[in-house]
Amino acid sequence: MVDVTISEAADRLRRGEVVAIPTETVYGLAADATDASAVAKIFAAKGRPDFNPLICHVADPAQLDALVMLDDRARRLVAAFWPGALTLVLPRRPDCPVAPAVSAGLPSLALRMPAHPLARELLARVDRPVAAPSANRSGHVSPTTAQHVRDSLGTGIAVLDGGPCSVGLESTVVGLTGETATLLRPGGIAAEDIEAVLGETLVQPTDQTLQSPGMLLKHYAPRLPVRLNAAAAQGKEGLLSFGKPLPGFATVFPLSERGDLAEAAARLYAGLHALDHVAGLDGIAVMPIPQQGLGLAINDRLVRAARGR
Numbered sequence: 272m273v274d275v276t277i278s279e280a281a282d283r284l285r286r287g288e289v290v291a292i293p294t295e296t297v298y299g300l301a302a303d304a305t306d307a308s309a310v311a312k313i314f315a316a317k318g319r320p321d322f323n324p325l326i327c328h329v330a331d332p333a334q335l336d337a338l339v340m341l342d343d344r345a346r347r348l349v350a351a352f353w354p355g356a357l358t359l360v361l362p363r364r365p366d367c368p369v370a371p372a373v374s375a376g377l378p379s380l381a382l383r384m385p386a387h388p389l390a391r392e393l394l395a396r397v398d399r400p401v402a403a404p405s406a407n408r409s410g411h412v413s414p415t416t417a418q419h420v421r422d423s424l425g426t427g428i429a430v431l432d433g434g435p436c437s438v439g440l441e442s443t444v445v446g447l448t449g450e451t452a453t454l455l456r457p458g459g460i461a462a463e464d465i466e467a468v469l470g471e472t473l474v475q476p477t478d479q480t481l482q483s484p485g486m487l488l489k490h491y492a493p494r495l496p497v498r499l500n501a502a503a504a505q506g507k508e509g510l511l512s513f514g515k516p517l518p519g520f521a522t523v524f525p526l527s528e529r530g531d532l533a534e535a536a537a538r539l540y541a542g543l544h545a546l547d548h549v550a551g552l553d554g555i556a557v558m559p560i561p562q563q564g565l566g567l568a569i570n571d572r573l574v575r576a577a578r579g580r
């Protein structure tokens with residue numbers, strides 16, 4: 272196991288190496304976004320297809336002007352939600368120094384300023400944009416602890432351990448490259464809260480292949496089959512419970528006993544990781560989660576986990 276300090280992590284980034292870093296959403300596999308060969312190492316370590324673009328992380332909103340074209344909508348969202356679990360997809364400036372591979376060749380760039388104190392300090396130290404997708408093998412469940420990172424990418428990976436992620440779900444991705452603001456991925460900030468700041472409804476793109484290539488892939492899949500909206504026990508399943516657990520399950524991982532969606536979001540991936548490693552289980556049953564607020568993002572990930580294998 273290779274735990275690194277913050278100055279070792281910063282050195283690795285400056286040298287063009289990858290390092291797994293904590294953010295408040297999930298752990299990211301980071302590399303210098305302006306260094307094409309460093310970025311290539313992210314795709315290789317994750318087994319990620321190169322048509323799936325990466326999110327670029329910045330220390331300060333002032334860094335945006337050199338990278339992308341900002342409009343009034345983007346400025347309002349940055350003021351309201353950064354640092355935090357919101358990623359904005361904006362048109363790249365013609366002289367944008369970020370490697371084209373980060374955008375998978377698209378004319379747009381996804382940007383986020385994370386809130387985790389270690390991530391912020393690291394980004395300030397390296398003083399350049401840092402590309403970081405979730406630090407898991409492509410298609411697997413995203414990591415919310417340093418141990419999850421090692422389970423997925425191997426013990427040789429350098430990890431800056433910042434403890435468990437407080438949000439626990441990836442950022443919400445909003446597309447601002449056209450007339451209408453689009454919800455490219457539901458995530459850690461509720462769509463309703465973003466709409467309240469924008470004063471308009473977020474459009475859900477119908478053709479996600481063009482909009483957000485990553486959303487079409489098999490994703491977030493644990494080893495065990497996942498059964499959604501469970502109403503009764505079946506076989507030797509473990510249970511992800513929401514509210515009062517259903518009877519008849521020997522192994523229960525409570526997402527939130529008090530039915531709190533933020534708490535359930537923060538515990539979702541930990542629950543999938545944990546049940547996936549319990550010997551003797553033949554599946555994961557999940558109780559219904561309300562489709563509102565953060566429930567949208569939780570159900571999005573659960574649907575992918577259920578059909579992803």
Ligand code: TXA
Nearest residue numbers: 296299324325379380381404405441442482483484485
């Ligand atoms: O919370 C997060 O966003 C985490 C942490 C580490 O910051 N990162 C993360 O990255 O989830 P990743 O690569 O696993 O997901 C990035 C998502 C994908 O769905 C990708 O398709 C989309 O953002 N994306 C990135 N660049 C894009 C672009 N230029 N246009 C449309 N979608 C883009």
Ligand code: MG
Nearest residue numbers: 404405413441
């Ligand atoms: Mg991911």
